[in-house]
Amino acid sequence: MANENVSVVFKLYCLTVMTLVAAAYTVALRYTRTISSGDLYFSTTAVCITEVFKLILSLGMLTKETGSLVKLKSTIEEHIIFSPKELLKLSVPSVVYAIQNNMAFVALSNLDAAVYQVTYQLKIPCTALCTVLMLNRSLSRLQWFSVFMLCGGVTLVQWRPAEATKVQIEQNPFMGFVAIAVAVLCSGFAGVYFEKVLKSSDTSLWVRNIQMYLSGIVVTLIGVYVTDGDKVLEKGFFFGYTPWVCFVVFLSSVGGLYTSVVVKYTDNIMKGFSAAAAIVLSTIASVLLFGLQITFAFASGAILVCISIYLYGLPKQDTSRVSRLDASAESKQKLISV
Numbered sequence: 001m002a003n004e005n006v007s008v009v010f011k012l013y014c015l016t017v018m019t020l021v022a023a024a025y026t027v028a029l030r031y032t033r034t035i036s037s038g039d040l041y042f043s044t045t046a047v048c049i050t051e052v053f054k055l056i057l058s059l060g061m062l063t064k065e066t067g068s069l070v071k072l073k074s075t076i077e078e079h080i081i082f083s084p085k086e087l088l089k090l091s092v093p094s095v096v097y098a099i100q101n102n103m104a105f106v107a108l109s110n111l112d113a114a115v116y117q118v119t120y121q122l123k124i125p126c127t128a129l130c131t132v133l134m135l136n137r138s139l140s141r142l143q144w145f146s147v148f149m150l151c152g153g154v155t156l157v158q159w160r161p162a163e164a165t166k167v168q169i170e171q172n173p174f175m176g177f178v179a180i181a182v183a184v185l186c187s188g189f190a191g192v193y194f195e196k197v198l199k200s201s202d203t204s205l206w207v208r209n210i211q212m213y214l215s216g217i218v219v220t221l222i223g224v225y226v227t228d229g230d231k232v233l234e235k236g237f238f239f240g241y242t243p244w245v246c247f248v249v250f251l252s253s254v255g256g257l258y259t260s261v262v263v264k265y266t267d268n269i270m271k272g273f274s275a276a277a278a279i280v281l282s283t284i285a286s287v288l289l290f291g292l293q294i295t296f297a298f299a300s301g302a303i304l305v306c307i308s309i310y311l312y313g314l315p316k317q318d319t320s321r322v323s324r325l326d327a328s329a330e331s332k333q334k335l336i337s338v
Contacts, residue, residue, distance in 0.1 A: 014258065015271075015273070015274045017258055018255070019278050021255040022117075022255060022275075022278040023117070023285065024251055025251040025255055026108060026113040026278075026282050027282055027285045027286065027289065028247055028251060029104065029105065029108045029248050030108045030112065030116070030286075032245050032248055033105065034109065035289070039239065039240040041238075041241055041245050042237075042240070043102060044102065044220065044224045044227050044228050045228070045237050046105070046249055047098060047220050049249050050101065050249050051213050051216040052217060053250070053253035054209070054216075054253050054256055054257065055210060055217065057253060057254075058257070059072075059210060061257070062075065062204065062206040065204060065206055075204075079203060079207045080214070083211075086203075086211055087214065089197060089211075090197065090208065090211040090212040090215055091218075092190075093190040093194045094216040094219050095215075095219050096186045096193075097190050097212075098219045098220050099183075099186050100183045100186035100187055101252070102223065103179040103180070103182045103183035103186070104179075106175065107176045107177075109171070109176070110172045110173060111171070111173060111176035111177070112290060113282045113290070114279070114286040114292060114302075115298070117278060117283075118153070118279055118298075118301065118302050119154050119157060119158060119177065119180050120180055121150060121279075121305050121309060122150070122151070122154055123188055124308075124309065124312060125147040125150060126189075127187070127188040127191055128188075128312075129188065130188045130191075131192050134192050134193070134196060135192060142311055142312075142314060143311075143312050145311070146309075146312040149307065150304070150305055152301075153301040153302065153303070153304030153305035153307075154301060155301070156297045157298050157302060157305070158301075194208070194212070209257075271313060272309040273310070276309055279305065279306060
């Protein structure tokens, strides 16, 4: 009983942290791109630094998992230094995640945090579609219904989006929506691809993370050079960095690792509650910080999205067992009629 209580407490702790991180990340990033005073930092460098922090955290977790520096060294040699094919395999989600993370900066420069948080839930149907195509899984009727409900809710939110009155820069909502659409496609594909790689072998999650983040650092450095190379050489890699920007990098780094823990130790229903709570918290913060004016369309769409997330996470019914019971009942009915 005590172990069960500890388990429940641990799950609630993980979900609480994940919810707070998800909400705080979108709000803080939005703040640094639209309201925070001072010179605007380069988003490409922030994405690169995030990959470095994730690599450091994953190395720490792998050290804890192996139990000693000697085993850590042998593991790194076996799976990373002498496994170039595995690094190449993990470079695919690295590129996709790098695009996704950069698109988040574009989206939150043009859309309010609450609108972003709701619209970003389109990753659910995108991930579902990738799961069906890449992992040969099936969705229940309720899950398909919830997917269409979610799309309807997002349509309402984007049809007449809420407006923020305290934003200090010019925004392009269409560009913001396009950026979210790209981020959603990247999230769905990369997540399912990474899951497929994880389940194709018994290699540790943290080893796979390290392989991916090493590739991610290289990819994001190329992105810095291509997008902001001249400006970075002129003004410096950390130009425009403030404590708030460092906070955004920290949240992005921790959020990715906590997502792995939540996937491992919780179920879809609890993750659904976490996503819905993050939407509510982002909305409240947007009203207080950015002067968000909530419209009826936004409120209705957000409620539909929250409901659809809950419905999507409900466990599938054992249809085979139900059909067997129905067949048994039908045969009994025939015997009685005879």
